[in-house]
Amino acid sequence: MAEVKTTREVVMNRAAIAAVFVALIVMLTPIYWIASTAFKPRSLATTVPPTVFFEPTLTPFAKLFVRRSQMREPVDQETYDAAPWWEQLIYDDGESVVRNRRSGEITPSGYWDRYKNSLIVSIISTFLAVSMGTLTAYGFSRFKVKGENDWLFFILSTRMLPPVVVAIPMFLMYRTVGLHDTHLGLIILYTAFNLSFSVWIMKGFIDEIPREYEEAALVDGYTRLQAFWKIVLPEALTGIAATAVFCFIIAWNEYAFALMMTNRNAQTAPPYIPSQVGSGLPDWSVIAAGAFLFLLPVAIFTFLLRNHLLRGMSFGAIRK
Amino acid sequence: MARIELANVQKFFGSVQVLKDVNLTIEDGEFVVMLGQSGCGKTTTLRAIAGLETVSSGTITIDGREVQDLKAGDRDIAFVFQSFSLYPHMTVEENIAFPLRAVSSSRAERESEVKEVARFLGIERLLSRRPSALSGGDMQRVAIGRALVRRPKALLMDEPIGALDAKLREQMRAEIKRLHIARNSTSVYVTHDQVEAMSLADRIVVMHNGVLQQVGAPDEVYLHPANLFVAQFVGSPVMNVADVAVEGAGTDALLRIGRAEGFRVPGGAVAHLNGAATKLGIRPEAVLLTREPGQGGIETETTNVEPLGSHDIVDVRIGGETLRARCESGFARGEGEKVWVSLDPERAHFFDAATGQSMRRAG
Numbered sequence: 001m002a003e004v005k006t007t008r009e010v011v012m013n014r015a016a017i018a019a020v021f022v023a024l025i026v027m028l029t030p031i032y033w034i035a036s037t038a039f040k041p042r043s044l045a046t047t048v049p050p051t052v053f054f055e056p057t058l059t060p061f062a063k064l065f066v067r068r069s070q071m072r073e074p075v076d077q078e079t080y081d082a083a084p085w086w087e088q089l090i091y092d093d094g095e096s097v098v099r100n101r102r103s104g105e106i107t108p109s110g111y112w113d114r115y116k117n118s119l120i121v122s123i124i125s126t127f128l129a130v131s132m133g134t135l136t137a138y139g140f141s142r143f144k145v146k147g148e149n150d151w152l153f154f155i156l157s158t159r160m161l162p163p164v165v166v167a168i169p170m171f172l173m174y175r176t177v178g179l180h181d182t183h184l185g186l187i188i189l190y191t192a193f194n195l196s197f198s199v200w201i202m203k204g205f206i207d208e209i210p211r212e213y214e215e216a217a218l219v220d221g222y223t224r225l226q227a228f229w230k231i232v233l234p235e236a237l238t239g240i241a242a243t244a245v246f247c248f249i250i251a252w253n254e255y256a257f258a259l260m261m262t263n264r265n266a267q268t269a270p271p272y273i274p275s276q277v278g279s280g281l282p283d284w285s286v287i288a289a290g291a292f293l294f295l296l297p298v299a300i301f302t303f304l305l306r307n308h309l310l311r312g313m314s315f316g317a318i319r320k
Numbered sequence: 321m322a323r324i325e326l327a328n329v330q331k332f333f334g335s336v337q338v339l340k341d342v343n344l345t346i347e348d349g350e351f352v353v354m355l356g357q358s359g360c361g362k363t364t365t366l367r368a369i370a371g372l373e374t375v376s377s378g379t380i381t382i383d384g385r386e387v388q389d390l391k392a393g394d395r396d397i398a399f400v401f402q403s404f405s406l407y408p409h410m411t412v413e414e415n416i417a418f419p420l421r422a423v424s425s426s427r428a429e430r431e432s433e434v435k436e437v438a439r440f441l442g443i444e445r446l447l448s449r450r451p452s453a454l455s456g457g458d459m460q461r462v463a464i465g466r467a468l469v470r471r472p473k474a475l476l477m478d479e480p481i482g483a484l485d486a487k488l489r490e491q492m493r494a495e496i497k498r499l500h501i502a503r504n505s506t507s508v509y510v511t512h513d514q515v516e517a518m519s520l521a522d523r524i525v526v527m528h529n530g531v532l533q534q535v536g537a538p539d540e541v542y543l544h545p546a547n548l549f550v551a552q553f554v555g556s557p558v559m560n561v562a563d564v565a566v567e568g569a570g571t572d573a574l575l576r577i578g579r580a581e582g583f584r585v586p587g588g589a590v591a592h593l594n595g596a597a598t599k600l601g602i603r604p605e606a607v608l609l610t611r612e613p614g615q616g617g618i619e620t621e622t623t624n625v626e627p628l629g630s631h632d633i634v635d636v637r638i639g640g641e642t643l644r645a646r647c648e649s650g651f652a653r654g655e656g657e658k659v660w661v662s663l664d665p666e667r668a669h670f671f672d673a674a675t676g677q678s679m680r681r682a683g
Contacts, residue, residue, distance in 0.1 A: 212405035215372050220419035220470065221393035234409040 031295070037288035042093060045284040059093055060289035062086035067098040067107040111290055114272040119297065120183055121268055122251040125190035129247045130240055132191070133198025134206075138228060140199070141206040142214070152200070159196045163256040171260050181262045189257055194247040201246070205239025206232065241308030249298055269294050322383040322473035322506050323348045324369060329378035331364055331530075338364050340530040342378070346474075349504045353517040355553070356527035362510045365527070366476050369508060370399045382473060393422070398467035402479040404459045406451035412462050413438075413447040419470045437465045440502075456484045457492055464499070474506040482511065493519055514554050518542070526550045548676035551601045551669060557633055560607065562641040563673065564600035566590050575600060575663070578639025584616040585665040592680070597673035606667035607645035609634060609652075609659045617660030622652045636661055 005013075037045050039056035068090060075091045087097055098107045136155075140148060170189070171180070179185030209232060217227035233240075259271040273290045276282070302309065324346040331339035338361045346352045354362040367373040369380060371392030380388045387395045398419070406415050413434055420430045438444045441461045451459060460480060467475055481492045497520055500507055511517055517524050518538045526533040526541060526549070534546035545551035551559045567574040567582060573590045574582030577600070610617060623642065624635040627649060634645050634652050638661060645661070652659065670679045 210403055210405060212401040212403050213407060215392075216399065216401060216405045216466075217418070217422075218372065218392045219370055219395075219397065219399040220466075221422035223393070226422075231407060235407075 034288050034291050034295070037285055038292040040285050040288075042283055042285050045288070057089070058086070059089040060283075060285040061293075062089045063093070063095070063283065063286045064111050064289045064293070065109055066090070067109050068095040069098050070094065071096050110267075110272055111269070114267050114269045115293070117183065117186075117262075117266055118252060118268040118270070118294075121186045121190060121266070122248055122297075124183075125187045125194065125251045126244055126247040128187070128191040129194035129198045130202075130244045133195055133243065134202045134233075134236065134240060136195075136199045137202035137206050138232060141203055142211065152203070155196045155199050157196075158192070167256060167260050170257070174261060181265050181267075183266045185261060186258065186266055186268070189261065190251040190254060193254075193257075194250055197250070198243050198247060201243045202236070202239055205236050205243075209235045238308045241305045245302055245305055245309055248301055252298055323381075324474060324506065324508070325379075325381040326365070326369070327379045327381070329365070329368065329380065330376045331361075331368060331373065332376045338530050339368070339375070342530075342532055344525060344532065344535065346506060346508060349506055351500050351507045351509065351520060351522045352525060353509045353511060353521035353523075354525045354527060355511060355514060355517040357512060357553075360527045361530040362525075362527045363478055364530075366399075366478055366508055366510050369474075370397055370476050371395050372399070396470075396472055397474045397476055398470060398472035400460075400463050400467050400475070400477040400480045402482050404451075404463040404483075406454075406459060406462055406466075408451055410450075411447065412443065412449050412451065412454070415451065415462060416447075416465045416469050419466060423470070433469055434465075437469045440468075441465050441499075457488045460484065460492060461495075464496075468499075468503070468505075472505075474508065477507065477509045479511055480509070481516070482513070489516075496520060514556065518554075524554075526553060528553075544678070544680070545601075545669065546678050548599065548601065548671045551671070551678075555603055557604050557644050557646075559601050559603050559669070560641075560643045561599055561601045561671075562638075562643070564598055564670075566593050566598060575668075576639070577641050580639030581618050583618065583661075583663050585663070585668070589665040589668065590670070593670055598679065599671040599673050599676075601669035601671055602643070602663055603667065604633060604644045604646040606664040607636075607643050608662045608664060609636070609645050609647055610662070611659065613660050614662065617662045619658065619660055621655070622657045622659055623655050625652050625654055634659075 033050075036052075038060055039058075040051065040054055041057050041059060044051045044054050071091075071094055074094075075096065080088060080091055083091065090097060099105060100107060139145065140152065145151060174180040174185050179188070213231045213235065214224070214227040217231050218224065222230065253270060254268070255270045258268045262268065262271070269290070273287060273294065276287055276290070326342050326344045329339055329342040330337065340361075342361075342365060344352075344365075354365060356362045364373055368375050368388075369382075371387065371390060371394075375388050378388070379386050382395060382397065406412075407418065410418065416434045416437060417430045420433060425433075434447070435444070438447055441464065443458060443461050443465060446454060446458055446462070451462065454462065463480070467477075477496075480496070481489045484492060493516055496509075500520075509516075509520060521538055523535060524538055524541045525535045528549050534541055534550045536544075541550060541554055545554065545559075548561065552561065562577045565576040565582075567576060568587065571587050573585055573587045575585055575590070576582035613619065618638060620636045620638060622634050623637055626633040629649065632647050632649050632651055634647050635642050636645060636659060637643075643661065671677065672679055
């Protein structure tokens, strides 16, 4: 169908498209910067002006996962030839892999452990926050709760303090009960942190599901829990996906608590990556490689749930 | 199928009483329509029977078993909602089979039951579709199919066709009637549409402010309304109601509206009124208009004409009141035409002006 557009509309339209492009460039530049630096040799990582065209290398990723030391003299040819490809990349950069003196095993860097911690803490806390949030939201949505609005405000108010304010009392409490530097401690913290958000978002979604769906199931002989499981949950899937993405991103990127509450055993990637800047001469391409790998889970998770997310974003905008 | 009995049912929402001492018996296989304005308590009554609403006091009996304290699922009834409430994430077949899965019947059993209901309702070709791909009428057929598949003791319907457009409503009305006759299921049907009520019901229950106003067959409710509310709620156009002064009670009496000349009626028609303050109720078809002065006719002018095709509704002024009369189409062209008005005394209703109760002739 042909649409009639005035000149003014055409101009506005073009201007809007241009504005979107500008915004896109502003937002994507840092990501491009990190991604490109992750594949640069060390010598090109900090050149001024920045190097745009270069031969990509996997050296930063090889370095990222192992502990290395600077070599005083070049490695002998025999050892070099016997080494696997990734170790050769490290030798090429004038560094060697630190090995255990007795067993000769490679000493890993802390990155992979921190990355695993991030995955464990984020996935479990997201799961807990979303499932508990969904149940709570269902209760608030379907039953008369005395002082409902006060409760909901109270739940939201837990989100209003900046982490720095609660971090020190939390730290002291955690140390006393032995939750300091444990996975469980961080999981509890992130679950509590995300729960308020999850309750509020899920309440909006569940309010949109007609009560008659459950009532029909109740009349047909199902229990309320069965009705919740078979009717409400499938209908709320879009909301659950959207909430899960947000909770996961928040838990995955959390820095302040992770920095204060952990130091070794349960430390997540966000406080670990910058800590590498301080050790010796910063190897920016290795740090960029760490940051780049760190971006991937959120990107993949969001990509997988993108359809739900889009519907979730526009929910309430269109009446069914 | 079953007999449903409500005895002294009361329901409060907070301090508001929405059901006031409801007593009603629905016989086995009967089709009862609950009619009333929104907020009158008809839906609450239905939901109380279904178990979706608790009652504050009173008993509800289905097939001789008291059910007011049972969960909805244990009452063995089915409910059709106005919004159809088909589950969007299931196909039509899964929707219809859903109630059967609650009672853990076998897969083969379920399939044959679903097929049978679908055939009965003529929706076999829709079984693999999703509800979002259905028309309004088909959605309602599926909703009814889901209600019937379990062979419940009673079928409760809450304005099941209220969301459809006028033409489809008429068609679905006929279908529901056919369905009832074929299955002979005890049915309770809630609506605010009196045409639906008249055409479907074995008995109509008129409700107002949580109180049953009248329970009776459609023609009884129409011809002998128990009070002013029923008189004015049932029938379209609305029954004419005017304060009336009754003069003389002998062989000839005079009904005077305002300061107009009185209508002459046989004294027997008004003998039971005893001179109390009275309202006259008369349906438009009992207001008779003629072009020539006849016996007892009062001369006046038309004030408005609504042509409706099959007939016209003509407004006339009598003593400061407007009476609406149902005439053959083309009787009057417009306002200001001279006509003579008389009333059919046999079809005149009288109501106590204070209580609104009908004042019927004895016998």
